[in-house]
């Protein structure tokens with residue numbers, strides 16, 4: 452890109468505040484807990500922290516249901532705690548990115564309490580109300596992501612309101628200019644407090660046209676984003692990343708193109724959803740297909756090569772643990788976690804690390820639905836059992852793909868509750884905390900943690916990692932991912948074995964080289980010949996000349 456931005460060389464770390472660090476012993480993580488861990492994060496080398504929602508909320512969806520955009524949930528702390536976090540982070544050169552959840556609010560938000568009172572309430576039009584269908588049922592068949600209809604009848608006025616998530620998350624009406632203005636005012640209020648950016652929840656939904664059944668990529672989506680940019684962060688040097696499950700390379704260029712004045716980048720999910728079952732979605736997983744995964748990752752690298760910008764991530768609070776999904780075959784947790792990190796962090800884009808990924812945290816071995824907390828999982832459990840799935844089958848699918856896999860407490864040490872809290876946490880700690888924990892990782896030179904630390908530092912030292920041109924090789928190879936980056940006469944070759952067995956690889960002879968091995972999860976590899984013997988999950992990168 453013609454213009455260089457600070458976030459091109461940054462690495463972002465996502466914190467799920469409820470599960471990160473509990474400072475007051477109530478079993479729920481909090482803001483002072485995050486502040487206390489700043490030295491840990493500085494040591495790891497990350498530049499930006501994205502906090503999942505910390506606002507006042509009834510916590511129907513763990514804070515993605517906000518009842519006051521300008522206050523902090525008491526279980527997380529106070530505005531004073533937040534300002535203290537921002538100031539202490541800034542002193543360490545770390546920026547704080549907030550989660551902007553403005554597709555919907557909580558049903559306890561004062562706007563919704565007003566809106567539902569009467570049809571002529573001044574705030575009625577802040578939400579999306581429709582008359583019942585002639586048979587008294589919902590206005591149309593839009594569905595909620597958490598199961599069931601996206602419409603709930605409100606007895607007060609006899610009309611339905613729209614909620615694309617839980618019934619406690621009514622959708623805001625973005626067509627109303629007053630709604631947009633209130634949101635922009637709120638964003639400016641946070642920007643004035645010194646935050647470094649926003650992650651925007653389901654931002655592809657804000658242009659919806661419900662009567663036409665259009666949810667994502669509505670006709671005014673990009674107009675609203677341009678307006679938001681102009682009225683809020685446009686003149687400030689911040690990072691914005693929109694969550695867009697619907698994003699395609701084409702729409703990503705609209706969101707993040709250099710002359711578009713919209714967002715810095717988006718999260719796209721094609722590499723996630725292409726691994727899901729066509730019929731049962733993520734509740735029935737398919738065997739992992741590396742050729743497909745490579746083709747999606749490469750497609751995005753090529754599409755945003757000259758304009759726009761990629762975000763790079765394996766996990767977040769909605770996704771299973773990447774090491775469990777793509778690696779972790781018997782005895783190779785460490786090797787595969789490092790391999791996955793290598794492949795992702797050496798691509799072009801801004802890498803995001805989800806808390807615990809840097810110590811190789813894994814999915815949970817829950818046995819009973821009572822151990823789950825997530826609203827989506829609990830709803831789907833009910834619906835799938837009604838539809839005939841056995842409880843055991845459901846738990847198996849949930850242990851592979853449910854959102855709680857990523858939401859168990861951060862494993863700090865082998866102390867009780869993994870050192871996360873002094874009392875029983877809101878959700879069980881993964882029982883492997885005795886061996887998988889930050890304390891053990893940090894003292895071990897060969898750990899996953901130290902591997903992440905190296906990758907983050909390499910990005911700062913080598914412009915080729917930030918700006919080098921991407922090319923993939925051996926696209927049809929079922930076991931190995933090979934790509935190159937080139938910049939100013941230099942070339943970086945990245946080779947990664949995705950299989951828990953040795954692989955003999957024949958490389959195109961142009962890839963043979965000698966140079967500096969920037970990173971490896973086995974022995975240093977100083978040169979590449981046309982035949983390479985790769986160990987299980989081996990991954991390395993060589994820079995030449």
Ligand code: TEU
Pocket residue numbers: 512515516552596616652653694696733768769770854
């Ligand atoms: O996620 C959007 C979203 O579409 C996911 O809930 C998705 O449907 C699900 O994980 C796939 O099965 C965002 C937030 O990241 C999520 O935590 C919130 O629950 C959701 O929006 C509503 O705010």
